[in-house]
Amino acid sequence: MHPLHTNIEPDRDDRNHANAPEPIYPVLDAWTHLRDDTAQVLPRHPQLSSFTQNAASDISPSQQIFSGSDNEPRTLIIPPKLTLPCKQHPYLASAFEDPISSLDTARMFAISPGESQRQQQDMLLNSIIEDIACQETLGLPVITSEMQAQSDQHQVIISTASNAAVAGTGDLIYAVLRYVINVVMTNLVSQSVYGTYITVYTSASVIGSTVTFALDNTIVRFVPTYRVKGEHGLAKGLIHFVVWMTLISGLLFGALFYLSTTGLAHLVYHQEAYTLPLKEVALLVPLIALQAVLASGLQALKAIKLKVYMDRLIQPGVSLVLIGIFYFLGLRLQALILATICGFLASVITGQILLHQSSRLLVGNAAPRYEWKTWLNFAWPMSFNSLIQHLINSTDVLFLTVFATAAQVGHYAVASRSSLFIIMPLLAFNTIFSPLIAEHYARRELEQLASLSKVVTRWAFSLSLPVFLCLCIFHEAILSIFSRDYTVAGIALIILSFGNLVNAGTGSTALLLTMTGHARVVLANSAVTITVNIGLAFLLVPRFNIIGAAVATSLAVIILNIAYLIEVYWILKILTFRWDMLKSVVAGGVASIAGLLLLRIIHVGYGYKAIFGTLALIIPFLIIYTLMLTLLRFSKEDRMVFDAIRVKFEKKPSA
Numbered sequence: 001m002h003p004l005h006t007n008i009e010p011d012r013d014d015r016n017h018a019n020a021p022e023p024i025y026p027v028l029d030a031w032t033h034l035r036d037d038t039a040q041v042l043p044r045h046p047q048l049s050s051f052t053q054n055a056a057s058d059i060s061p062s063q064q065i066f067s068g069s070d071n072e073p074r075t076l077i078i079p080p081k082l083t084l085p086c087k088q089h090p091y092l093a094s095a096f097e098d099p100i101s102s103l104d105t106a107r108m109f110a111i112s113p114g115e116s117q118r119q120q121q122d123m124l125l126n127s128i129i130e131d132i133a134c135q136e137t138l139g140l141p142v143i144t145s146e147m148q149a150q151s152d153q154h155q156v157i158i159s160t161a162s163n164a165a166v167a168g169t170g171d172l173i174y175a176v177l178r179y180v181i182n183v184v185m186t187n188l189v190s191q192s193v194y195g196t197y198i199t200v201y202t203s204a205s206v207i208g209s210t211v212t213f214a215l216d217n218t219i220v221r222f223v224p225t226y227r228v229k230g231e232h233g234l235a236k237g238l239i240h241f242v243v244w245m246t247l248i249s250g251l252l253f254g255a256l257f258y259l260s261t262t263g264l265a266h267l268v269y270h271q272e273a274y275t276l277p278l279k280e281v282a283l284l285v286p287l288i289a290l291q292a293v294l295a296s297g298l299q300a301l302k303a304i305k306l307k308v309y310m311d312r313l314i315q316p317g318v319s320l321v322l323i324g325i326f327y328f329l330g331l332r333l334q335a336l337i338l339a340t341i342c343g344f345l346a347s348v349i350t351g352q353i354l355l356h357q358s359s360r361l362l363v364g365n366a367a368p369r370y371e372w373k374t375w376l377n378f379a380w381p382m383s384f385n386s387l388i389q390h391l392i393n394s395t396d397v398l399f400l401t402v403f404a405t406a407a408q409v410g411h412y413a414v415a416s417r418s419s420l421f422i423i424m425p426l427l428a429f430n431t432i433f434s435p436l437i438a439e440h441y442a443r444r445e446l447e448q449l450a451s452l453s454k455v456v457t458r459w460a461f462s463l464s465l466p467v468f469l470c471l472c473i474f475h476e477a478i479l480s481i482f483s484r485d486y487t488v489a490g491i492a493l494i495i496l497s498f499g500n501l502v503n504a505g506t507g508s509t510a511l512l513l514t515m516t517g518h519a520r521v522v523l524a525n526s527a528v529t530i531t532v533n534i535g536l537a538f539l540l541v542p543r544f545n546i547i548g549a550a551v552a553t554s555l556a557v558i559i560l561n562i563a564y565l566i567e568v569y570w571i572l573k574i575l576t577f578r579w580d581m582l583k584s585v586v587a588g589g590v591a592s593i594a595g596l597l598l599l600r601i602i603h604v605g606y607g608y609k610a611i612f613g614t615l616a617l618i619i620p621f622l623i624i625y626t627l628m629l630t631l632l633r634f635s636k637e638d639r640m641v642f643d644a645i646r647v648k649f650e651k652k653p654s655a
Helices: 051-057 090-102 115-135 145-188 191-210 215-229 232-259 261-268 272-281 284-300 304-328 333-363 372-403 406-442 446-473 475-480 484-505 509-515 519-544 546-572 579-601 607-631 636-649
Strands: 004-007 065-067 075-078
Touching (some): 145 191, 145 304, 145 607, 191 232, 191 272, 191 333, 191 406, 215 284, 215 372, 215 509, 232 284, 232 372, 272 333, 284 333, 304 333, 304 406, 372 406, 372 519, 406 446, 406 475, 406 484, 406 509, 406 546, 446 475, 446 546, 446 579, 446 607, 475 607, 484 546, 509 519, 509 546, 519 546, 579 607
Antiparallel strands (some): 004 075
């Protein structure tokens, strides 16, 4: 506000106060300033209204400020109490000074407080200033970067545990369904028929998993990064590219596999009987490849529930139902093969529908964009790694097919598939962890990534250890479910279980290297491992059959995971171990003693009757293990995981 200027002739008494010292008005420095030196004096106007004289008479002498000499009329300036600093525009003064001065002035009333009120205002301002000064020293809550990082880390742990609970439940159901399928197969057909099925299925699985050319890993690697950066066009283009390339390559290699079945049966398996089954499983090549990339697409989009439905429930569920139907139709080996084909076909159709719906939520109507060079540069090294990995997983069966009988292949397959229960927790966490690795690495959140990897390893090991101990202590009871003949694979089961325990105990080291762009390191590791695996298989399988195959496979897995562990620490400075993992070892030791005592009390039969006896051994073991972990106390992160899982599966009350 501008001061009110009046051109009047003050009384002589008032002139005595012209040289009086100007009163000091307490004002806030940030909001006010005095306008004495900058106040512009408006010229005298003959039509000045009388209200200004009344306003001037209300001002005490100590508040009156005059301008002008003693011989000239002076202008009375009423200083403002508070004024806000404003930018002066002198070029506007001349334009508006005369029109404003020439106009009749409307009557205004100026109210000046008395002395007592002014003192009260001064006291009030002083108290406010003092109060502000005191408040500046109060301890205010400050959110530091460390507190924010911890909050984000806890949120990530809760989210990971929540989604891992869903994925873990799906993997557990899948493992149980596969176990039931194998139990049904071994009880419906002979050992030789079951061994033949395992051989031809393994052959098609190696080809089908290879023809993806690591595009399943590519989609998991880049889609989360594109989502973080908001590059929806690239995400849409990558999904289209991966699905179509996999379909084309799957059909092409499936046709080549079909045409080469006769040569494989004679040159590799040395039996004509393998020709027809190999032709039939050729249909699995494109289906296995498509299922892998569709599941990876849902995983990259964090549609974990949909992924579980697609490849963990529909495929084994349909296969289990159709095995019984085809068996009652009089089929034996063809019943196993056709049921497997139909299960994968149902999974692929469902996966395509779910991926299309899920991707639309992310990409919308964005135009697809393609970065062929970037994707292929990542995929080519990983495709060789994928081939080597599947060869490592299948070398044992392929060598047994050459150097052993079909029945021995069946025995080994039962032991191998039973040992896969150990890595189910790690696979569940990897499903959630792999896109998170890419996202955190894209944001350069390495500390959060290291902390999360330790939590994943700790939980994977804690959940895998009791499974390993059960398979070792109760191996004969578990294998007796398949029938008495399969109990000869007990030693092989223990050896394979130890290799898988090391795999689970080292955590997601391979994923850490893959998702952070170190694909060539992973490829080099796999190349060395397959060389060691093939060399050991040549030495051990012809002499020791299934025991030799188990030793060769386990040593290859252990060497590979130790190499990953060292490289992750060397390259990423991440150590996936935590000292509280020893709590699981202590709890497992106590539970093992109880398990050995249970073996002296409970006797298990064979076939379907052995299921109840085996459960009577396993359930008390797991209860004792859990109680021991509880007594040893869970960490803060463990309690967060429990809360997340509880909330995830807690039923929402109906509105």
